[in-house]
Structure formats: structure tokens, C-alpha cells
Amino acid sequence: MPRPALPLLFAISSLHRAAGQILRRWWGPLGLLAAAGCAQKDYFQPDARLPATTAGGAPARYTAGRQYDRPGGLHRVFFGKHYRRTWAAPVAAPAFDAATAASGGALRLGKLGGGFNSTSLGLVAADGRPYVLRTVDKDPSRALPGWLKNSPVAWYLRDNVSATHPYAALVVPPLARAAGVPHTTPRLFYARPDAPALAGDSLVKLRGQLVWLEEKFSGDARPTDVVPAATDLMSSEAFYKHLFADPRHRPDAAALLRARLLDAWLGDWDRHAGQWTWAQVPAPGAPAGRFRYQPVPKDRDMVFYRAADGVFPWLFTRRIFLRKWNTFRPAYHDIGGLLQQGHYLDEHGLIGLTAGQFQAAAAAMQRQLTDAAIDSALHRLPPAAYALEGPYLAGALRQRRTDLPRVAAVLYRRLSRRPTVGGTAQAERFVVRRYADSTAVAVYAPALGPDSLLLARTFFRHETKVITLEGLEGADVFEVSEIGPRATQGPRVAIYGNPGARPPAPARGLRYFTEPRRSAHAYTRPAEE
Incomplete structure (x- = not known):
């Protein structure tokens, strides 16, 4: 878990302990039970299947996580209503059968995986197409260091799974298709406890669960009709x-x-x-x-995440804490936080x-x-x-x-406020034209021949403070010119070249560095996955 998140975890733990003291003092035994919820050893439901309520061939019904609907009204005031009722709602789903679940033929088991939340299982169909089977319910406490796994922090993170909508993934495919965005198409199944394909101790967390089966689109997958022209x-x-x-x-x-x-x-x-x-x-x-x-x-x-409907989640999702935990509601309330993870x-x-x-x-x-x-x-x-x-x-x-x-x-x-324009490891030509109210940037790649323009964009003074150019490697050329009076009063320009690059002539509002940019905002800094 990233170190900046640890102070927040301590804050969660402290707030939960404080809530427990208040509840014990003012609400007696009921408050004590509510505050002690984090001590439950068996937090999750043992089986998604609900006991039969009618006789004679009634279809089976399942719940994604009925444990989230157990807490009472006071708990929901402090920790949120979320989608608790939806997690406990009875739904129908076919039983997962590895022989028939995929159109490409019988599925054979691959690698067990999953990050810090769900458990997932890689599968390969008879036609070679890869799939993944993953649990609907999550356990985000896996991301915690060992000394926090039995703490109030772990309880809170588990309980906060109810802020997610268990079936939202079903809604996305037709909306993505309408908007022209490629998409996966997950299907809901129930993994029976006695499913032959899921036998073995390593797969125990999949059995008895509602699970998603979807085609796997990753580096080891082959192109499919999700993007027909893909190679x-x-x-x-x-x-x-x-x-x-x-x-x-x-x-x-x-x-x-x-x-x-x-x-x-x-x-x-x-x-x-x-x-x-x-x-x-x-x-x-x-x-x-x-x-x-x-x-x-x-x-x-x-999708449809709903966190800020309780006292503590509302506090935790403020800008100074977990701004990115953005709550879905009719009006966008913090677009910057909503977009943060994809920056x-x-x-x-x-x-x-x-x-x-x-x-x-x-x-x-x-x-x-x-x-x-x-x-x-x-x-x-x-x-x-x-x-x-x-x-x-x-x-x-x-x-x-x-x-x-x-x-x-x-x-x-x-x-647009502080844009970065990056090159590649090959030689590029950066052409910058500075005007009083704007700066135009064009990037050319001579190795591509006559049609070598990679980017052309004009940045305006009222929108942009600093433009950063990063040439990376290669014998890059940087050409900067001022056109008209007060041209240097537009956006400042910072250029990161290398010893083999050709720098521009010095000018006001222009800085040139011979070493690659090493800061956290460097263009080539690896993406956090």
C-alpha cells in the first residue's frame, strides 16, 4: 500500500475507536455491538446461495454479499447506506460449468490471480481464447500490511465494499457500445461449492461465490472482435x-x-x-x-460508486484525504477528483x-x-x-x-495549465513559435519522411502557465522564435534536452536543461498500475 495512505488508515482507526467510545457511552449494549463489528472473524457470507423458501423446484437465488446489509440504522448513519440492500437482494444466476460457459469450447484452468481485492482465475477456451473468472465480492484488506489485517481499518475497508454496485458491470457494455468505446462483456455465474473444475484448496475463495466470467483483454490475449482492425x-x-x-x-x-x-x-x-x-x-x-x-x-x-452517504465516508472523501473516491450522484461534485486516477x-x-x-x-x-x-x-x-x-x-x-x-x-x-509535450528515443524536431497571447508547438519526426508531423497545438496565455518539452533521447532539435512585440510574456517554456540535442537560443521566459527530467512528473516516468 502506498505510504501516503498510511496516515489515513490511522485516522480511520482512530475515528472508529472514537465512534465506539461514543456508542458504548450513549447507546449501551446496542452501541457496543455496533462498535465491535470489526472483531468478527468470519466476516463474509459462507455461500452466496440462499436457502430454499418454497417447496418443489423453485429456482435458486443468490446474494452477492448479504453480510453488508446486517448493520442497523445507526451504523448506516456513521458508515453509509451505500448499496447494502442491493448486495443482499436475491438474484438468479446460472451455475458455472467450465464445459459450456464459453462459446469457444470447454475452459481449462490457468493461473490463479487477483490483486488486493477480488480472487481471479485465468481460463483458456478450446479455441485458444483466454478468459478470466473473478469474484463479485471483494476483500480490500489484503492490501494492508500484516499488523493491520485484524484491525478496525481492515473492517472498515471490507465494509466499504458496499459502496460499490455489485452488478454495475452489466450496465456498461451497451452504453459503451453506444458511445463508440470498446468494452468487455462480463457474465454473471454462481460457482458451486462442489464444482469439479474448482476443486482444490487454492480455489476455495471462488467456490460458493457469485463470479464474473469475461474474455480477457491483456498483453497475452489475442486480438478479438472488440476492436476488429486490431493486429x-x-x-x-x-x-x-x-x-x-x-x-x-x-x-x-x-x-x-x-x-x-x-x-x-x-x-x-x-x-x-x-x-x-x-x-x-x-x-x-x-x-x-x-x-x-x-x-x-x-x-x-x-461504476456508480457511492461512498459519501455516511459521516465517516463523507469526511474521508474530502480533498485532503481520498478525493479520488468520488461518489456517483446526479450532479458532478468534484470533477477533478473523478478524473484524478487517469491523469x-x-x-x-x-x-x-x-x-x-x-x-x-x-x-x-x-x-x-x-x-x-x-x-x-x-x-x-x-x-x-x-x-x-x-x-x-x-x-x-x-x-x-x-x-x-x-x-x-x-x-x-x-x-492545458501545465502541459508536457514528449518526444521519443529517436530524433525529433520541436518548433516553438511564441506570440503575445499564445505559443504554438509542433513536433516533427524526420525518420518518418515527409508526413512526419506528430503533434501541433497552440497554447493560449489565459489557459497555460508553463509548457514543458521533453526530447528524451536522440539528436533532437529545438527551434524557438518570438513573433511580434511582447512575445516573451506568453506561457513560459521549459525544455529538457540531452547532450546530443541542439538547444534553442536563450530568451526570456525560456529555460533549457541538458539532463532528462527526473521529477515525479517526467514524461517517461512509468505509469502506476
Whole structure:
């Protein structure tokens, strides 16, 4: 767990202890029980299947996590109502059968995985297509160091899973399709405790659970019809290595912008680099060997996230703590926090787009995400879950759709304030024209021949404070000129070259460094996954 998060964990623990003292003092035995909830050894439900309530062939019903609905009203005041009732709602699901679950033939077991939350199992169909099976319920306390695993912090993180909507992933595919964003298509199953394919001690955390089965889009997967023109799929780590090494590999900025606006609209704040696969597509109209990379979002666990509906979660999600835990509601309340986790992708993929292109993308998405599309997608929720949340979510999505242009404007302004324009390991030519009210930047890659323009963007004085150029490696050339009076009063320019680069002539408001940028904001700093 990142060190900056530890003070917050101590704060959570202290607040929980303080709440316990108040409850014990003023609410007697009932308060003591509420405060002691963290001491439960067996926190999770033993089996997702509900006992039969009617005789004679009634279909089986399951709950994603009925333990989240146990606490009473006082607990919900302090720790949030969240989606507790939805986690405990009875739903139907087919039993997982490795022989028939995938269209590509019987699934054979692969590697057991999962990060600090869910348990996942890699699978491969008979036709070679990879899949992943992962639990709907989570245990984020796995991210804690050992000395905190039995603490109030662990209890709080487990309880806070109820802030996620257990079935939101079912809603995403048709909405993503309407917006022109590639997507996975998860399907809900019940993993029987006696499933032959899931025998063995290592798979005990999968058995008796509601699970998602979805095609795996990662670096070891083959291209599929999710991006029909794709010639390869790769992880963010592999994609950025290509991006930094060779100008023939460029991001598809328009596709990334659509995906990021969809993230914001759905309230999906957890969009760090590890949540994406990149589809390599031949660049249209360009010579062979030049590619554009389209983003394929995955892992939609945080869609419709609802945290700030209790006293403590409201405090924890303020800007000074966990601002990124952004609560889904009809009105966007902190767009900066909502976009925070995806800043690395935005800075590397969207910097060449203008304000007009941001607004055009938002307007197009408003037209594509119709009322009919929203209603149809929400009816993919299990009926019991739709009855609890469907009408509210529909109203919230409609209102958030109206405000998409403001989301686009905030994202554009955030990226324009201190933009970084990066080159590659090969030689590039950076041409900078400074005017009184703006600065125009163009980047050329001579190795690509006549059609070598990689980026052209004008940064305006009222939007941009500092423009940073990072040449990386190669014999880069930096040409900076001032045009007209007061040209040096526009945005400042910082250039990071290398010993083999050709620097510009000195000028006011211009700084040149011969060593690569080493700070946390360096263009080539690896993405955190």
C-alpha cells in the first residue's frame, strides 16, 4: 500500500475507536455491538446461495454479499447506506460449468490471480481464447500490511465494499457500445461449492461465490472482435514502451477522449493505467509499420460508486484525504477528483486536442447516450437490483449527460495549465513559435519522411502557465522564435534536452536543461498500475 495512505488508515482507526467510545457511552449494549463489528472473524457470507423458501423446484437465488446489509440504522448513519440492500437482494444466476460457459469450447484452468481485492482465475477456451473468472465480492484488506489485517481499518475497508454496485458491470457494455468505446462483456455465474473444475484448496475463495466470467483483454490475449482492425493487444506498460521508443506508435487521442468522458459519466474513478488494454491498429492512410493505439477499458468495479452517504465516508472523501473516491450522484461534485486516477493517460494521450475537439466529443456523446439506451442498459440489472436502484440511476445518468460539456471543459483546462509535450528515443524536431497571447508547438519526426508531423497545438496565455518539452533521447532539435512585440510574456517554456540535442537560443521566459527530467512528473516516468 502506498505510504501516503498510511496516515489515513490511522485516522480511520482512530475515528472508529472514537465512534465506539461514543456508542458504548450513549447507546449501551446496542452501541457496543455496533462498535465491535470489526472483531468478527468470519466476516463474509459462507455461500452466496440462499436457502430454499418454497417447496418443489423453485429456482435458486443468490446474494452477492448479504453480510453488508446486517448493520442497523445507526451504523448506516456513521458508515453509509451505500448499496447494502442491493448486495443482499436475491438474484438468479446460472451455475458455472467450465464445459459450456464459453462459446469457444470447454475452459481449462490457468493461473490463479487477483490483486488486493477480488480472487481471479485465468481460463483458456478450446479455441485458444483466454478468459478470466473473478469474484463479485471483494476483500480490500489484503492490501494492508500484516499488523493491520485484524484491525478496525481492515473492517472498515471490507465494509466499504458496499459502496460499490455489485452488478454495475452489466450496465456498461451497451452504453459503451453506444458511445463508440470498446468494452468487455462480463457474465454473471454462481460457482458451486462442489464444482469439479474448482476443486482444490487454492480455489476455495471462488467456490460458493457469485463470479464474473469475461474474455480477457491483456498483453497475452489475442486480438478479438472488440476492436476488429486490431493486429495486437498489449498492456499499458508495453504500450508506453512503444510510445517512448518510436514515433511510429501513437495513441488514438479521439478514442481515448471518448473513453475518458464515458468514465466520468459513469462515475468510474478507478482508471489508472492498469485498468486498460491497448489495441494496436494500423494507422489509416499511413505507410506500413505505423500504428494507432485504441484504449480498451476493463474492470468496471467502481461504476456508480457511492461512498459519501455516511459521516465517516463523507469526511474521508474530502480533498485532503481520498478525493479520488468520488461518489456517483446526479450532479458532478468534484470533477477533478473523478478524473484524478487517469491523469497519466490523459497527459500522454490527449495533449494534442483542442478545446473545440473536447466539446465536440462531449456533444457527440450526449446524442449517442439516448434515454432509450440508458433505460435498456439499466434493465440488464437483475430485477431485484433494478427495483432498488434502477429509477434513481436512470435519472442520475440523464442529468450527468446534460453536464458532459462541463466535464470536457474541466478536463481540457486541467491538461492545458501545465502541459508536457514528449518526444521519443529517436530524433525529433520541436518548433516553438511564441506570440503575445499564445505559443504554438509542433513536433516533427524526420525518420518518418515527409508526413512526419506528430503533434501541433497552440497554447493560449489565459489557459497555460508553463509548457514543458521533453526530447528524451536522440539528436533532437529545438527551434524557438518570438513573433511580434511582447512575445516573451506568453506561457513560459521549459525544455529538457540531452547532450546530443541542439538547444534553442536563450530568451526570456525560456529555460533549457541538458539532463532528462527526473521529477515525479517526467514524461517517461512509468505509469502506476
